[in-house]
Amino acid sequence: MELNQLTIHELQEKLKNGETSAVKVAESVFNRINAVEERVHSYIRLMKEEAMSAAEQSDKDLQSGKAGPLSGIPVALKDIVCTKGITTTCGSHILHNFIPPYDATVVEKLASAGAVFVGKANMDEFAMGSSTETSYFGPTRNPWDLTRIPGGSSGGSAAAVAADECIASIGSDTGGSIRQPAALCGVVGLKPTYGRVSRFGLIAFASSLDQIGPFTKDVEDCAIMMNVLAGYDPLESTSVKAEVPDYRQYVGRDVQGWKIGIPKEYFIEGIDPEVSAAVKDAIAVIEKNGGQCVDISLPHTEYCLAVYYIIAPAEASSNLARYDGVKYGLRTSEARDLLEMYKKTRREGFGAEVKRRIVIGTYALSSGYYDAYYKKASQVRALIKHDFEEAFKKCDIILTPTTPTPAFKIGEKTDNPLQMYLSDIFTISTNLAGIPGMSVPCGFTAAGLPIGMQFLAGHFEEGKLIQIASVYEKNAQIEKRRPRL
Amino acid sequence: MKISSSEVEYVAHLARLEISEQEKEKFTFQLNDILLYIGKLNELNTQGVEPMSHAIAVTNAFREDRVADSIGTEKSLANAPDARGEFFRVPKVID
Numbered sequence: 001m002e003l004n005q006l007t008i009h010e011l012q013e014k015l016k017n018g019e020t021s022a023v024k025v026a027e028s029v030f031n032r033i034n035a036v037e038e039r040v041h042s043y044i045r046l047m048k049e050e051a052m053s054a055a056e057q058s059d060k061d062l063q064s065g066k067a068g069p070l071s072g073i074p075v076a077l078k079d080i081v082c083t084k085g086i087t088t089t090c091g092s093h094i095l096h097n098f099i100p101p102y103d104a105t106v107v108e109k110l111a112s113a114g115a116v117f118v119g120k121a122n123m124d125e126f127a128m129g130s131s132t133e134t135s136y137f138g139p140t141r142n143p144w145d146l147t148r149i150p151g152g153s154s155g156g157s158a159a160a161v162a163a164d165e166c167i168a169s170i171g172s173d174t175g176g177s178i179r180q181p182a183a184l185c186g187v188v189g190l191k192p193t194y195g196r197v198s199r200f201g202l203i204a205f206a207s208s209l210d211q212i213g214p215f216t217k218d219v220e221d222c223a224i225m226m227n228v229l230a231g232y233d234p235l236e237s238t239s240v241k242a243e244v245p246d247y248r249q250y251v252g253r254d255v256q257g258w259k260i261g262i263p264k265e266y267f268i269e270g271i272d273p274e275v276s277a278a279v280k281d282a283i284a285v286i287e288k289n290g291g292q293c294v295d296i297s298l299p300h301t302e303y304c305l306a307v308y309y310i311i312a313p314a315e316a317s318s319n320l321a322r323y324d325g326v327k328y329g330l331r332t333s334e335a336r337d338l339l340e341m342y343k344k345t346r347r348e349g350f351g352a353e354v355k356r357r358i359v360i361g362t363y364a365l366s367s368g369y370y371d372a373y374y375k376k377a378s379q380v381r382a383l384i385k386h387d388f389e390e391a392f393k394k395c396d397i398i399l400t401p402t403t404p405t406p407a408f409k410i411g412e413k414t415d416n417p418l419q420m421y422l423s424d425i426f427t428i429s430t431n432l433a434g435i436p437g438m439s440v441p442c443g444f445t446a447a448g449l450p451i452g453m454q455f456l457a458g459h460f461e462e463g464k465l466i467q468i469a470s471v472y473e474k475n476a477q478i479e480k481r482r483p484r485l
Numbered sequence: 486m487k488i489s490s491s492e493v494e495y496v497a498h499l500a501r502l503e504i505s506e507q508e509k510e511k512f513t514f515q516l517n518d519i520l521l522y523i524g525k526l527n528e529l530n531t532q533g534v535e536p537m538s539h540a541i542a543v544t545n546a547f548r549e550d551r552v553a554d555s556i557g558t559e560k561s562l563a564n565a566p567d568a569r570g571e572f573f574r575v576p577k578v579i580d
Contacts, residue, residue, distance in 0.1 A: 306526050335576050
């Protein structure tokens with residue numbers, strides 16, 4: 001095995017006992033990038049120079065006993081988190097030249113843990129999309145089949161981990177943008193509880209739904225990343241002052257006697273039969289290891305997508321008002337007065353999906369429609385949250401497929417927004433309720449495409465997700481495959 | 486039709502967004518599709534349900550009113566397409 005193929009915990013071991021160095025690990029990652037990046041396009045920007053000097057520093061720290069939990073570990077950052085002095089585009093033309101004057105809190109935390117940043121990962125423009133096709137910088141391709149999408153919006157972060165172009169990565173999840181690409185690329189992805197990880201320095205899409213989380217090659221790595229990322233941040237007023245456990249302690253604990261809720265609304269017609277079969281096999285593995293399945297109902301499931309496509313665009317239309325050609329980013333060269341400058345800058349700077357959502361959101365918030373749309377959606381959101389509260393009285397964890405189908409073809413859904421939105425049908429409820437969710441690989445289709453399943457838990461119960469996912473990972477013995485590139 | 490093409494144009498104006506004729510037609514068609522789908526929320530009776538704005542109820546994230554480090558004028562203006570002195574410069578607002 002090459003160094004770039006290893007997990008964080010495997011590399012930690014090798015770095016600690018001097019078997020390899022952080023510089024060698026970084027070189028191995030950049031060699032891989034040289035070999036495959038042209039085909040996969042996981043990154044908008046590489047940070048090789050910065051990475052090599054960070055790796056040298058890691059080696060010094062490792063030698064002097066000052067190493068952090070991620071010293072020498074190459075990590076990719078979705079290009080939605082601000083990096084001081086390094087262009088941060090959010091996948092958009094309007095921010096193509098934006099150089100943040102500060103680091104996002106997660107970037108600061110990762111850096112002080114010793115992480116080596118490989119680059120800024122590709123994404124759907126402003127995280128609006130499920131396929132990474134709306135990026136101004138061109139699409140990312142699924143490493144398992146280059147004619148297919150990697151999922152989105154954090155498609156670059158997922159593909160980079162799957163293609164061994166980094167060891168772990170950071171994504172953000174507003175309606176499934178970590179879990180859906182994790183499933184479609186065959187890696188582990190966790191969306192933490194709303195408020196668990198600071199959003200300071202995360203470019204805002206829908207502020208009541210956005211959350212940052214990790215992509216990793218296995219469950220233990222997910223726990224290691226969460227130990228670094230989680231925690232209260234005084235700079236972020238919605239981050240929560242709740243105790244952060246050592247997530248690694250949950251790895252390997254059994255789930256004897258746990259009740260596993262199987263929501264009937266998530267096992268419906270229209271799910272790809274191979275996805276359905278893989279998830280059923282996974283359920284059998286968990287039952288064999290002490291889990292006890294119970295049928296549950298989340299009765300408002302069919303309304304989640306409609307609620308999301310009011311709330312997310314409404315919040316986005318407000319958040320994206322700041323891109324006006326005045327403070328940063330693109331400004332049109334054609335305007336004669338201020339109003340024209342705003343309108344033309346935004347026309348030139350935003351892509352079609354972003355414009356579409358700004359228009360929907362503005363419409364939903366406009367005078368005369370607010371009660372019918374935004375207020376109604378916020379009321380149904382309360383009902384959806386209540387569904388989960390009731391469900392968690394009957395079970396410890398909920399298990400569902402992460403996506404209804406495996407990765408679809410590039411271009412297949414770009415002309416039909418509603419079809420595209422439907423690929424997030426199983427992930428959106430989690431963000432609306434604010435609970436944590438995790439996607440874990442659970443097999444492959446006959447054509448060799450990865451399949452993912454999703455675990456959901458109550459607020460701040462990420463530890464439970466890690467616990468059951470590690471039991472599954474250990475006992476399912478899913479064949480270890482790597483994409484052929 | 487839930488939304489007409491002139492409404493789409495008006496809403497785009499409210500959002501300070503210029504759209505082409507072609508985009509206007511396409512968006513009108515697509516937005517009607519989406520709004521039709523969203524209309525299924527009306528199946529639900531939500532009378533008396535308190536609207537939910539945040540997943541985790543956090544109120545009043547107060548901190549002490551103390552001056553801390555800030556970015557400063559120079560760095561704040563560094564990304565501006567057109568800065569002059571201590572100001573953001575914009576095209577004229579009125580004739």
